[in-house]
Amino acid sequence: MRPRSLVYFDWLYGLSLVLTGIQMALQPGNPDVSGAVTTTTYVITFAVALVVWFAISLRASKGMRWIYTILVGLSLLSVFITVAASRELSTVELALTLLNSVFDVVGVFVLFTPEAKSWFANGGNKDVVNPSVFS
Numbered sequence: 537m538r539p540r541s542l543v544y545f546d547w548l549y550g551l552s553l554v555l556t557g558i559q560m561a562l563q564p565g566n567p568d569v570s571g572a573v574t575t576t577t578y579v580i581t582f583a584v585a586l587v588v589w590f591a592i593s594l595r596a597s598k599g600m601r602w603i604y605t606i607l608v609g610l611s612l613l614s615v616f617i618t619v620a621a622s623r624e625l626s627t628v629e630l631a632l633t634l635l636n637s638v639f640d641v642v643g644v645f646v647l648f649t650p651e652a653k654s655w656f657a658n659g660g661n662k663d664v665v666n667p668s669v670f671s
Contacts, residue, residue, distance in 0.1 A: 538660070539651035542593055548643040549589050553582065555636040562629060592647070596660030601647050608640045 560578055591600035615637050619630065646652060 539655050541646040541649040541652040544646045545643050548639045552639040555632050559632050596656050598656050605644050608644050
């Protein structure tokens, strides 16, 4: 059994993936790019996202946790630049983008709670971690 903070991370990461899928579906198609290229890009994006989740949540990879943290930071920078520079975002797109960012940031915070740090330090081995963090 994993600590509650990792379960919260799973939910937040899953909700973020769902919101990303919705955002991708709302984007207009690019006439210069074929549908196969767009679909392939989406599939690769979700495959990489699932590998990141697997490495963090199931394999207790400290390195991937830091990579994810850096990527969320870069994503926030990108969101701020996009919102500041583009007035073409619809209200729905803006709301989804900001909500997605909130899920990502909270997801990073739960990865650095004391119980999560202990879990990562022990490589996800529940036999070594203090059992009180699982109650």
